[in-house]
Amino acid sequence: MSDDRDRDTDAPRKSLDPVAEDMRRIGYECVDRIVDHWQTLPEQMVGRRGNRSEYEALIDEPLPELPVSLEDCLAYFFDRVVPGSTRVNHPRFHAHIPCPSSYAGALGGMLAAGTNLFSGSWLGGATICALELTVLRWIAEMLGYDATAGGILTSGGSMANLVGLATARARSGRDALERGVIYVSREGHGSLNKAASILGFPAEAIREINVDQRFQMRPDELEAAIHADRSRGRLPLVVAANAGTTNSGAIDPLPQLADLCAEHGLWFHIDAAYGGFAAITPQARDRFQGMTRADSLTLDPHKWLYCPMGIGCALVRDPTLLEQAFSTQGSYLKDLPTDEVNFLERGPELSRPARVLSVWMVIRSVGRAALAAQIDQDMQLARLAAELLGQDDRLEVVEPELSIVAFRHRQGTQETESARAARDAALMESTLASGELMLSSTTLGGRSTLRLVVMNHRTTADDIRRSVARIRELIVNQNADSARHDGLLR
Numbered sequence: 001m002s003d004d005r006d007r008d009t010d011a012p013r014k015s016l017d018p019v020a021e022d023m024r025r026i027g028y029e030c031v032d033r034i035v036d037h038w039q040t041l042p043e044q045m046v047g048r049r050g051n052r053s054e055y056e057a058l059i060d061e062p063l064p065e066l067p068v069s070l071e072d073c074l075a076y077f078f079d080r081v082v083p084g085s086t087r088v089n090h091p092r093f094h095a096h097i098p099c100p101s102s103y104a105g106a107l108g109g110m111l112a113a114g115t116n117l118f119s120g121s122w123l124g125g126a127t128i129c130a131l132e133l134t135v136l137r138w139i140a141e142m143l144g145y146d147a148t149a150g151g152i153l154t155s156g157g158s159m160a161n162l163v164g165l166a167t168a169r170a171r172s173g174r175d176a177l178e179r180g181v182i183y184v185s186r187e188g189h190g191s192l193n194k195a196a197s198i199l200g201f202p203a204e205a206i207r208e209i210n211v212d213q214r215f216q217m218r219p220d221e222l223e224a225a226i227h228a229d230r231s232r233g234r235l236p237l238v239v240a241a242n243a244g245t246t247n248s249g250a251i252d253p254l255p256q257l258a259d260l261c262a263e264h265g266l267w268f269h270i271d272a273a274y275g276g277f278a279a280i281t282p283q284a285r286d287r288f289q290g291m292t293r294a295d296s297l298t299l300d301p302h303k304w305l306y307c308p309m310g311i312g313c314a315l316v317r318d319p320t321l322l323e324q325a326f327s328t329q330g331s332y333l334k335d336l337p338t339d340e341v342n343f344l345e346r347g348p349e350l351s352r353p354a355r356v357l358s359v360w361m362v363i364r365s366v367g368r369a370a371l372a373a374q375i376d377q378d379m380q381l382a383r384l385a386a387e388l389l390g391q392d393d394r395l396e397v398v399e400p401e402l403s404i405v406a407f408r409h410r411q412g413t414q415e416t417e418s419a420r421a422a423r424d425a426a427l428m429e430s431t432l433a434s435g436e437l438m439l440s441s442t443t444l445g446g447r448s449t450l451r452l453v454v455m456n457h458r459t460t461a462d463d464i465r466r467s468v469a470r471i472r473e474l475i476v477n478q479n480a481d482s483a484r485h486d487g488l489l490r
Contacts, residue, residue: 096246306371
């Protein structure tokens with residue numbers, strides 16, 4: 001038996017990797033397909049709806065027992081998977097908040113996957129951890145945040161919000177979970193509620209604060225809630241403000257909220273996942289006054305730093321609190337240096353990819369000034385969209401704070417709100433079905449609202465004009481269909 005084992009061990013082992021010549025050839029083909037995909041994006045469909053059975057029929061197949069060539073896999077992906085996908089890189093993808101990426105960011109992702117560097121600990125990847133510390137310092141410097149702050153790159157804003165709340169909880173000890181209250185805006189992101197639940201806070205720990213007509217958190221209501229909670233024996237813990245809400249781009253009155261947090265000893269967290277990087281533009285900088293006073297800050301490089309999807313960022317003024325929140329033990333970790341930064345003690349992950357490479361590649365190859373110019377152009381194009389939509393008497397438009405244009409059908413004199421909202425929903429579905437653009441819908445001030453978002457360095461003024469023209473054309477078609485339907489009913 002031992003002889004058989006020896007013979008098996010000594011036999012030449014077949015590698016999973018092709019020979020170098022084939023790796024280069026297939027790799028070049030992959031890059032060619034990616035570039036061709038991007039070059040033809042403007043005329044591709046933005047997206048479409050489809051049910052599970054339809055897509056399974058397109059891409060499902062039995063578990064492979066025998067190998068299929070890499071060339072075949074590449075063709076399968078671009079010929080079957082991509083055509084049915086929603087293209088968030090598309091210049092007329094105006095839905096939700098895009099993750100537009102860029103070639104520099106994609107190259108960073110390729111480097112990360114190709115070298116497979118580990119960034120969970122200093123021992124596991126000292127140079128990549130050092131690079132992440134540098135990039136975090138760059139981000140803080142770009143925003144004017146505390147140079148001594150610590151942070152971590154996460155998988156997105158949801159995880160960064162969890163890091164911020166976990167750090168606040170760590171500062172306050174066990175009382176935080178038993179009596180703590182987290183104050184969020186009614187326009188706040190749902191990931192804050194999810195993060196609180198994951199951390200063990202009961203549902204009643206979340207206190208929603210009303211917003212004003214500009215969808216900004218009301219400081220007077222916040223202060224009243226803090227006093228009311230204290231009188232009931234609760235522990236006011238965190239104020240989670242917004243620097244660019246997902247719904248409308250609203251920026252809360254950050255200086256007043258920072259003052260309240262300082263006065264009452266609350267942790268000041270700002271969710272700036274969408275809007276935060278607009279603070280690097282001279283045109284928008286003043287709107288973000290007070291953001292640098294945050295105890296913790298959520299940002300998304302995969303939004304306005306044009307990085308690939310899957311890269312968020314949490315910054316915390318006092319980095320020792322990060323380690324207090326996420327420190328871990330295990331005999332398998334005893335070799336780690338205790339006098340260096342181990343990112344496994346700054347967030348939930350131990351196994352972390354080198355997501356810093358995409359951010360580093362974008363910032364280093366583009367530069368702060370050019371990034372600021374791109375963000376400013378997105379905001380200018382949003383104002384153009386608002387102006388063009390506002391020229392249609394059938395629509396009412398909310399002036400964009402940043403680059404989200406909220407608009408809705410006007411309500412007819414004999415029309416119910418639900419009927420008007422149905423027209424909004426039908427328009428959104430029509431834009432998606434057209435394949436030319438994609439909008440999304442939400443609720444603002446209790447009313448159905450459509451959103452047109454501009455966040456893409458590929459989007460041009462011609463794209464905006466084309467999108468708005470198509471929206472207005474679809475409204476005409478919608479009204480004609482409605483008139484025909486009414487005529488049939490009569």
